[in-house]
Amino acid sequence: MRIFVTGGTGLIGSALQKYWREQHQLIILTRQPVTKFQQTAAITYVNQLQNVDFNAVDAVVNLAGEPIADKRWTDKQKHRICHSRWQLTEQLSECIQAAETPPACMISGSAVGYYGRQGTEFITEEHSAFYPEFSHDICARWENLARRAGSDKTRVCLLRTGIVLSEQGGALAKMLPAFRFGLGGPIGSGQQYMSWIHIDDIVKLIDFLLHSPTLHGPFNAVAPKPVTNKEFSQALADRLNRPAKLTMPAFMVRLLFGEMADLLLYGQRVIPQQALDAGFKFQYPKLPAALADLDL
Template sequence: MKILITGGSGLIGSNLIPILRPCNIAVYTRNVAMAEQILGHKIHFLSTLSHLSNLDDFDVVINLAGEPIAAQKWTDEQKHKIEQSRWSITKEIVALINAGENPPNLLISGSAIGFYGRQQDQIIDENFLPTHDEFSHHLCERWEFLANQAQSDKTRVCILRTGVVITKRGGAIQKMLLPFKLGLGGPIGDGTQYMSWIHLEDMLQGIAHLIANKSCEGIYNFTAPNPVTNQEFSRELASALSRPCLFRVPKFVLRMMMGEMADLVLYGQRVVPKRLEESGYKFIYPKISQALDCFRKKIK
């Protein structure tokens, strides 16, 4: 099987490649030298797609490319960068898929639970409406719309609405660790907002599950089946690090630091992976205490 991955040097892509071996892997990247440092030299790298007339040589395309959403404050310029880094490559990939006579069997394209926008404590599956009108929703709505243009009787499309990925290998949780390690961690705001998360291993195995199961198509929430409030998450993380959970981050402090981007953590969604579980996937880490066990110091 031949697989093309965009965003292959990112957290999910770089850890997905070993899972997909011995498939023939190609990675599209704007920075081949950096990607080679991360992924090694035994991968075929593409620095451009403009020389291709179609993607008929590939069986599966996995589209994970995009500017990190929480890297900088959301100025108008940064929002545009976040949008175009996702929309442009998705549009280009879909055009190449549709140009072929024997296109890839599957397009897996990224999205996020930000599609739903801020919600209260109602349980959200893939059919949930209404969404909340804000930047994260508009970003994901357009991203998903573009990816779905590849759907045909020859190509199935799976959309991944991903939550916070938990792993020691990097990602958003690394930004949360320092105050907790210093014993200064705690809930954000009142802590009642829900946090929908997924362990990296379930993220990777879930993608492999979609590839292997040809009946899978459409929207999939890539979140664990047990979302938790921010207060519960904070308590479990502090426990895993053997630290207290005494302090609370006021909303106004977070807004001063992050601006509009603070909404990502001040307001949450209680998202469940209904369709992924119905398709037969069994979670390795269904509970937050299990997922955070990787941060515990092992006593020999």
């Protein structure tokens, strides 16, 4: 297949490149100078959508976006987070709509933040009692813009991704220094749920969706066994043979992170019901095995 990937040099995109480079021809959209990358017969890099012929692309994987938790949520940063997702996704949908022979599939990023903060209830893709906050606002419009690419020629799959576990970066990389020094532990009450997924499983889920022509709509890209923040902290500490006794109080989290603290203090107990119903098999359904596989 000929696959166009945005965000192809990010955490998930880089893993996808490695998984697909022997199977497909990839076109990677990057904001970096294309001269920085080695162009090959299997992988080419472009800086603009205008350099892509959407009539000659079999599928689009849209993963681009400013990292949501890298910086404090100033008004400027919130604008950057939103528009790095919305603007490109809208342009992609327009390009697909304008093509005479459009891609058969667009797999577009979203996040479990779509549901907003939730309690202990199991959340599937059918859940509609959203909590109205910034994370939901980002994802709701992001998904709506992606759905515009849909037609009788193009199906759209939406990836509502949780915390991606990888030694290469992401949220886990930010947690590791404190835990390695024995300074890790629960955040706030520790009872908030964390919905996570191993990097290998999200790559294989994207591949599964690519090769399943009847599938469309939202998919929770999380492992089947979400855990509380306290359970996650203990499992990570056990993996590193360190204690996890220090708790960061909620007021301290808010002092350090401002509004972004909501991502850490609240969570969702999300289940990948659609993927399970479609027959997808998770290699790492439980957290201890997922952490054990990573080079931490």
